[in-house]
Amino acid sequence: xxxxxxxxxxxxxxxxxxxxxxxxxxxxxxxxxxxxxxxxxxxxxxxxxxxxxxxxxxxxxxxxxxxxxxxxxxxxxxxxxxxxxxxxxxxxxxxxxxxxxxxxxxxxxxxxxxxxxxxxxxxxxxxxxxxxxxxxxxxxxxxxxxxxxxxxxxxxxxxxxxxxxxxxxxxxxxxxxxxxxxxxxxxxxxxxxxxxxxxxxxxxxxxxxxxxxxxxxxxxxxxxxxxxxxxxxxxxxxxxxxxxxxxxxxxxxxxxxxxxxxxxxxxxxxxxxxxxxxxxxxxxxxxxxxxxxxxxxxxxxxxxxxxxxxxxxxxxxxxxxxxxxxxxxxxxxxxxxxxxxxxxxxxxxxxxxxxxxxxxxxxxxxxxxxx
Amino acid sequence: xxxxxxxxxxxxxxxxxxxxxxxxxxxxxxxxxxxxxxxxxxxxxxxxxxxxxxxxxxxxxxxxxxxxxxxxxxxxxxxxxxxxxxxxxxxxxxxxxxxxxxxxxxxxxxxxxxxxxxxxxxxxxxxxxxxxxxxxxxxxxxxxxxxxxxxxxxxxxxxxxxxxxxxxxxxxxxxxxxxxxxxxxxxxxxxxxxxxxxxxxxxxxxxxxxxxxxxxxxxxxxxxxxxxxxxxxxxxxxxxxxxxxxxxxxxxxxxxxxxxxxxxxxxxxxxxxxxxxxxxxxxxxxxxxxxxxxxxxxxxxxxxxxxxxxxxxxxxxxxxxxx
Numbered sequence: 001x002x003x004x005x006x007x008x009x010x011x012x013x014x015x016x017x018x019x020x021x022x023x024x025x026x027x028x029x030x031x032x033x034x035x036x037x038x039x040x041x042x043x044x045x046x047x048x049x050x051x052x053x054x055x056x057x058x059x060x061x062x063x064x065x066x067x068x069x070x071x072x073x074x075x076x077x078x079x080x081x082x083x084x085x086x087x088x089x090x091x092x093x094x095x096x097x098x099x100x101x102x103x104x105x106x107x108x109x110x111x112x113x114x115x116x117x118x119x120x121x122x123x124x125x126x127x128x129x130x131x132x133x134x135x136x137x138x139x140x141x142x143x144x145x146x147x148x149x150x151x152x153x154x155x156x157x158x159x160x161x162x163x164x165x166x167x168x169x170x171x172x173x174x175x176x177x178x179x180x181x182x183x184x185x186x187x188x189x190x191x192x193x194x195x196x197x198x199x200x201x202x203x204x205x206x207x208x209x210x211x212x213x214x215x216x217x218x219x220x221x222x223x224x225x226x227x228x229x230x231x232x233x234x235x236x237x238x239x240x241x242x243x244x245x246x247x248x249x250x251x252x253x254x255x256x257x258x259x260x261x262x263x264x265x266x267x268x269x270x271x272x273x274x275x276x277x278x279x280x281x282x283x284x285x286x287x288x289x290x291x292x293x294x295x296x297x298x299x300x301x302x303x304x305x306x307x308x309x310x311x312x313x314x315x316x317x318x319x320x321x322x323x324x325x326x327x328x329x330x331x332x333x334x335x336x337x338x339x340x341x342x343x344x345x346x347x348x349x350x351x352x353x354x355x356x357x358x359x360x361x362x363x364x365x366x367x368x369x370x371x
Numbered sequence: 372x373x374x375x376x377x378x379x380x381x382x383x384x385x386x387x388x389x390x391x392x393x394x395x396x397x398x399x400x401x402x403x404x405x406x407x408x409x410x411x412x413x414x415x416x417x418x419x420x421x422x423x424x425x426x427x428x429x430x431x432x433x434x435x436x437x438x439x440x441x442x443x444x445x446x447x448x449x450x451x452x453x454x455x456x457x458x459x460x461x462x463x464x465x466x467x468x469x470x471x472x473x474x475x476x477x478x479x480x481x482x483x484x485x486x487x488x489x490x491x492x493x494x495x496x497x498x499x500x501x502x503x504x505x506x507x508x509x510x511x512x513x514x515x516x517x518x519x520x521x522x523x524x525x526x527x528x529x530x531x532x533x534x535x536x537x538x539x540x541x542x543x544x545x546x547x548x549x550x551x552x553x554x555x556x557x558x559x560x561x562x563x564x565x566x567x568x569x570x571x572x573x574x575x576x577x578x579x580x581x582x583x584x585x586x587x588x589x590x591x592x593x594x595x596x597x598x599x600x601x602x603x604x605x606x607x608x609x610x611x612x613x614x615x616x617x618x619x620x621x622x623x624x625x626x627x628x629x630x631x632x633x634x635x636x637x638x639x640x641x642x643x644x645x646x647x648x649x650x651x652x653x654x655x656x657x658x659x660x661x662x663x664x665x666x667x668x669x670x671x672x673x674x675x676x677x678x679x680x681x682x683x684x685x686x687x688x689x690x691x692x693x694x
Contacts (some may be wrong), residue, residue: 026477032482080462084484128670138673139682141409142619145612146666153663162659289466326481326488331474335467343453343464350457 004356010301014294014341015125016348021336028332036326046318047311055200056317057183060284061310062202062267065209067288068306069216070261072297076220077253079231083129083144084150084261087122089264092269094121096163096276099176110180114266115208122262123255125151130254134247140254148285159278172277173183182271203271209306212260213299219256220299229253261285283331287313290334293342309334374515376499378522380640380647385527388636389534390589390607394614395621396541397585403545403623404578405558405685406454409465409572410446411586412611413472417445418590420476423490423602424483426497426595433597435497435532440587446472447583454665455575458689477604483581488604490594499528499596528596530588537585541625554578558683561690590616616669619680660664 026036047057067084074081081087104110129143156212160170168174183204185197220226232239232249240246268280287309294308295301316330340348394411401408418439426435446468454466477488484490504525511521545551553574557564561571593610594602613635620634623626641648642661649655673682 028478032478081463083468132670132674136673136675138670138675141396143670143673145409146616146670149609149612149666150663150670152658157657157659190602195597286466286470289463293463324482326478328474328477328481328488331470332478333474335470338463338470339449339453339467343459343461344457346457346459347452 001154003353006310013348017340024335034323036260039319042318043315043324047315051196052198052200055197056314057310058206059202060313061306062206062209063264063284064287064291064306064309065303066264068291068295068302069212071288071292073216074257075292075297076233077229077249079253080141081144081257082141083147084288085281085287086148086286087125087258087261088281089151089155089262090125091118091122091265092280094118095265096173099180099270100173104180107180107182115263115269118262118265119259124260126254126258130251131152134250150239173275176274196320201272205267205271214305217299248323274367278303287334290338294337374518380517383640384593384637386684387639388595389531390610390631391614391617391635393585393589394611394631395617395632396537397582398618399623399628400578401582402686403558404554404684405683406575406579407461407687408582409462410450410468411614412607413469413682414443415587415590415611417446417472418587419594419606420551420602422591423594427491427493432497432499432595436565436591439591440584443587444583447579451576454684455572455574461687467662490602494601499530501526501528501597501641504664530592530596538625538629558685561685597682610623615667619669620672622680638664
């Protein structure tokens, strides 16, 4: 028998963890002499109060959906891909090469090309860590961390020495052609009289991200590969006994994970900046960890958690603009979410399990007493 | 390249290697006891901030050091709670600690000092100054040994010498004491230690706390020992991860940890003097390659092409007494 009902496992525990994280964040805000309630109101207004605000929130959410899915897919095979940051950087490189060196006739074709480029580059960056984990048993967490730093060094080198146009000071590529500019929400939803999403970076990639959620759900729960992946994640030895090839599962799950992280680049590099700059990822790869933990590695959960973090990110930017709460407050909140939903999961889970067991025992005890 | 330049590079090697070494030994204690710790970076960063902040307020580097160790210990206890008491995922806990430190240091620094996330410049009394060892001046005339003594061995902060002494101390504790034997055993086979009637929880907590203290000293060295003069945002800049790399490189052994940290410190020192490499080998080596080299070398080691790095067997696994 399950220790507690499924709804409690799926909704109650993340909710309690989230409330704990919120309480601690409020304490931090109080401690630096600001008003937490005013901060929340400002965040809601700044992140959800207008189409402009939504345009930013959804833009950030798009990034986090990709990186969150990346971590989630790996989690299903019990791999911890902490290298989303580096993979998204390399994805950006893929997008930049595809957009700069191939003359695309239309943005839609360019979007497909860029997606493929981003996914391939992101996946390629996981290939070595995945191979080393599968064949040599090197710990995937350590190798993917190392690859984040290597990616950073590689990107600095390429941007400064190779990709930077002659005569430009800033280490960045030149602007992508106007022709392949992705349609933004403003282009898509504005009517002749009212302009919506003015100046906000949300673009068509959001729908690609939603499609990716559906695709990952299909992959994990509706395909043979997804079954093998989950089986491997639950018990490696049982999976091996059932004839599942561990090398294949580790490689495939990590390549898909890296590809998803890389695809984030079509949002931030192609959709927003329209050129590759240094530090384009801005920590989104790491936020993917919080998103996947919060979303319980389910694509729909990842979607909701990504929206939440999009809200936090945009709201936090507004806070930094209007109050003396610095932008780094978001990093603190993110850390608290990871801590409570990930590392201290049992602290929330154990008392709740006890509570539900207690509730169940009472009605069960009655018929026994009547005999 | 003349002797003096070489000595200068080696001198900054020692300085660069010190925080790496302290963090590496911190990780060594923790991981030898079976607790993976990727939160070295965060603990160091928190310690660097609080050490600098308290040093600037009180004007005493030593009070700063104690405060820094305190900050690091708080995070170590959180890590202990998550990974020992609540049997959570140690890697995720480490990630959370790193982010928490990265964020909270800037948030608090900004509201405390209002200087864009840094602490005020430390005056000379509020930081650890270089110590000139006895006879450094009078012996500098002796050929070869004189300059080595004066430039390389003398003239570091007290924390550097402390770090160097902690290496043999760590070796002694791990391999020559009862506590060390038990600590290593608990990282390999906690069930056996438990059967012998020794508390796994207490051993692991003590390892995690030692790790906190050492990370605290590492952070204080970064922010309050000359030539550093205060905390700046994200000042650890990946050193916690390099220390982790050094730990793997050293295969979880103290003397090798010293060697690995000196090697990685040397790479960092070279990064500061790109002109030297060009002069010596005649080719321009990219600074990015130098900064990526520790990570690349670690991956090669992990791949098992140059000897195999085998972590403590029970590492990362929470110990469950009853099934």
